[in-house]
Amino acid sequence: MTRLPDAGRVRLIVWWEVRRRLRALRGRTSQLIALVISGLFLVPVVIGLGVGAFLVGQSGDTELVTVAADVVPPGVWLAVSAFAAVRVITDGADPDNRDGYLTTVAARDLFAGVAAVELLGTLGYLTPPAVVVGVGYALGTGTPTVAATVALAVLVPGVLGVATGQTVGHAVANVSVRSRLVQRLRVPIWAIVFVAYVWTFLSGEIESVFDPLLTTVARPPLTWLGEFALAPVVGTDLVRGGVALVGSLGLAVGLFAVTGVLARLLWYADGVASDPTAHGDGETSVDAGLVGRLVGPRAAWIARVSTVRAIRAPVKLLFVAYPVFLLAPSVSTAVETGRIPASLPPTAALYAAWAGGAGFALNPLGDQGATLPVTATSGVPGWAFVRGVVLPGVVLGGGVGTALAGGLSLVAGDPLPRVLLVTGAAVVVGVAAPALAAGVGTLLPKFEASRVTRSREAVVPSLFAFAGYSLGLVLLAGPGVALAVAPVADAVAGVLGTSALVVSAVGVGVSALLLGVAGLFAAAYAARRFERFTVD
Structure with missing residues (x-):
């Protein structure tokens, strides 16, 4: 032959x-x-x-x-x-x-x-x-x-x-x-x-x-x-x-x-599994651990499932990485000049928070996939479901954003009050962004798979949800992010005849109020929509 x-x-x-x-x-x-x-x-x-x-x-x-x-x-x-x-x-x-x-x-x-x-x-x-x-x-x-x-x-x-x-x-x-x-x-x-x-x-x-x-x-x-x-x-x-x-x-x-x-x-190769638990030789305890005691066992397990899905299918999160292009000029300037641009700490925090919401909470119903009927009929309360969906985005997006904002502001030589202000703003947007994403995602869910590469398909958020969430977050966080930039705050303070720190604090406070109200309403809508979801 x-x-x-x-x-x-x-x-x-x-x-x-x-x-x-x-x-x-x-x-x-x-x-x-x-x-x-x-x-x-x-x-x-x-x-x-x-x-x-x-x-x-x-x-x-x-x-x-x-x-x-x-x-x-x-x-x-x-x-x-x-x-x-x-x-x-x-x-x-x-x-x-x-x-x-x-x-x-x-x-x-x-x-x-x-x-x-x-x-x-x-x-x-x-x-x-x-x-x-x-x-x-x-x-x-x-x-x-x-x-x-x-x-x-x-x-x-x-x-x-x-x-x-x-x-x-x-x-x-x-x-x-x-x-x-x-x-x-x-x-x-x-x-x-x-x-x-x-x-x-x-x-x-x-x-x-x-x-x-x-x-x-x-x-x-x-x-x-x-x-x-x-x-x-x-x-x-x-x-x-x-x-x-x-x-x-x-x-x-x-x-x-x-x-x-x-x-x-x-x-013809027999591939290895990246997770030993995939073959049943890992931990099988039903204890949700410390996270379960903080947010409830059901919310903790929903958060764990969302995180494991993201780790096993990272291609679903590919779209989250593209807006990082917007940070490249500022990062390049920082490397070339040795100075952190004033706009980098707040914009890095905003991007990290946005990515946390978009990656984990922007399609809460569609991300459940074939297990959605089981989850919907399991008796999980709506608020527990929302907490579980939001938690990975808060921990990863909000945590990374807070660390970036505070660290960059500290390295830039900002005074301590401004460092604390920027860090506080990062915490607020990091918590509110996934909640806002959950509400938008349940309003505009997507259950059909889309082709993300030449030979791979995945269920990703709809374009309308993506656009609505992004626009809403930028508009609500805009005052805080813009006025957290020292030169912008200095210019506004010169016009109003007050200190730049007060201007930044007011901007962050306004954004915190807007994000808090919008995030709460969005989370409540997502919880109610989940509880009323029916399987045809």
Whole structure:
């Protein structure tokens, strides 16, 4: 029996995978619109690259094209490798309907089909600019053959990048699925990666991060591909470039073969559980502990279930991380200047409180999932349910926000009264935000799963709940947050003829009153709505 993939089966898998992805894309209107808009923006960029290549070709500037030829192939390989690896690590290593495929075709056939689809998708993005630039440069120099060499010098590193990223991604996925330590640490690992990603792109440090990487990989034999691209015009070593081209394709084939083995090991692996209690060997006591004595045993267990769900399915909380982008400029300024901006302590507290409410309390009914009928008919009082839903957001969001606000204000050198005022404001918004989220979430619940990544679905809050909660919290906390910023308080105090600390105290007091009243009414509504919830 041959160990090579069956061409007929691979062709069918590619056909069905392409059809499935197109069908899924048609079902996601927002993503389809985003792709169309991105395409409209990319069209003039690609045309501009072609025109630029034509003008450079006409000018006869060989120094500029030589520098570009040394950088572009390694850069394409590096970027595509990183992108392909991230896709595999996040959700690309587990194809849809994997078990169904593996009962009818060999693992090597399935991997070859999925890898071919990934390769086609990457080439679909790279081919238009590669061809347009090649044709433009060929027209400018009057050398038709350079169109082909330029295109190949861009596409071949892309193929090698897909193969490299697939190998790295499947290797990491194999380690992750077999290591209990990695499973337990996957949430902080992804948090660190996400923060590093945000910091890199929003702090202005992207060049200092990627320049050393590009300098490291921009060496032979990858730079020989640039010599292959320019051989018809500049007269560089065509043979050496051809060897690099053929060698890159051969290496890609070898990497795909290795990745096929890794994919088979991954798909047939018995994964470890990140929580020992999942196998029944953990603590099974029904005692709710200290938390149960503080908020009641039923509320404590609801809070525990909400926290465990978040830990086991952190992808549901992915949307909570995106607004952290707004803090990046202030954090970057603090790092670069060594001084904490006056706006950072209160805005950090507001974000942490918002995240606590949005992550744990913004869809209290929908988050129960299949257990909602059991919870609703178990006799749990409405207020106990609300306390359990709100508690994780208060502890995590409010606790982190309070620590951030007080610590940053102290490090910034604020006087002690202002430090206490900012810390007190963080406590108020940290407690009120989850309560407000619970009320909005029960008013606008969402029970249907939404696609959060390419192959994963989860029940997340509705867009209307998300928008209503965010707007309401910002409006209610706005006076306190704005007037807690020292320069703003100083300006208002100058107009009113009073001290800045009094102005800040009044603003925080007004927000505390508004948040307290709104949070109480929202919690009461959520409790009443839960008690009146009926299962059809």
